[in-house]
Amino acid sequence: MSQTKESGESPDRSKGGQGNFVFWLQTRISQFVVAPSFLAILVVVYGFILWTGYISLSDSRMLPSYNFAGLEQYDRLWSMSRWYTALNNMLVFGGLYIFISLLIGITLAILLDQRIRMEGALRTIFLYPMALSFIVTGTAWKWILNPGLGVQQFVRDLGFETFTFDWIADRDMVVYTLVIAAVWQASGFVMALFLAALRGVDQDIIKAAYLDGASLPRIYTTIIIPSIKPVFLSAVVILSHLAIKSFDLVVAMTAGGPGVASDLPATFMFAMSFQRNQLGVGAASAMMMLATVMAIMVPYFYSQLRGERHA
Incomplete structure (x- = not known):
């Protein structure tokens, strides 16, 4: 009896878990779609803005240099x-x-x-x-x-x-x-x-x-x-x-x-x-x-x- 009951409940649990996963995926599908673009913008735009800002404070000439030089380049x-x-x-x-x-x-x-x-x-x-x-x-x-x-x-x-x-x-x-x-x-x-x-x-x-x-x-x-x-x-x-x-x-x-x-x-x-x-x-x-x-x-x-x- 107990084995039959357990075997009867397991498909429901499995189905319920799968349904929860599908619901979770549906509610976050837009985030997954947008995430690559957001990450690319974060790196390519804002990351390189920060990099350019640091280069402007370095002693870079022909090639990038990461030696801090203060406001020398602005002068x-x-x-x-x-x-x-x-x-x-x-x-x-x-x-x-x-x-x-x-x-x-x-x-x-x-x-x-x-x-x-x-x-x-x-x-x-x-x-x-x-x-x-x-x-x-x-x-x-x-x-x-x-x-x-x-x-x-x-x-x-x-x-x-x-x-x-x-x-x-x-x-x-x-x-x-x-x-x-x-x-x-x-x-x-x-x-x-x-x-x-x-x-x-x-x-x-x-x-x-x-x-x-x-x-x-x-x-x-x-x-x-x-x-x-x-x-x-x-x-x-x-x-x-x-x-x-x-x-x-x-x-x-x-x-x-x-x-x-x-x-x-x-x-x-x-x-x-x-x-x-x-x-x-x-x-x-x-x-x-x-x-x-x-x-x-x-x-x-x-x-x-x-x-x-x-x-």
């Missing part, structure tokens, strides 16, 4: 005139890039918000440049701005033989060619952000303003645009991030030239680390770029979290 970095050239170019490039992209983006969004014909086609055309890589954009604009075969030559072939547009070869103007190419690529993306925000504005408020006799420009300037301030902040953060890490556009378009006239911090870092055998200085410049990005991102995330808490 060398801030004594280089090329670094100041890169920073100055970043201020000019970043400021114009952000301002012009925002201006063009909000203008295009307002025009498309009028429910014009072929809106879908125009929206696709304006947004398409963002689908291209900066390498493609830089190469295309390098050809367009080339004095021997681009805009200058085209206008001269039309009969205007004294026309000159050689900014890409001018040390004082070359940084503005980077602005032209970058704005061409990003303004459509900014337009999409603003257009989505404009379409989300409460239409009842707009209709009430119309009934009160407000003109369309006044409705946009006093009601609609102030209500989408968070989108302005998001666009500025995204564009600032793109401007600070700009590398492939410069490499494809000007290679940092003429000379180092169009150097940006990212190209400076690459040149120091892999061309001038100054790995420590390159790591120090990378950490300065990271600090700049964090100075932008941390307040942004803080404001977002604070807004969610108050909401």
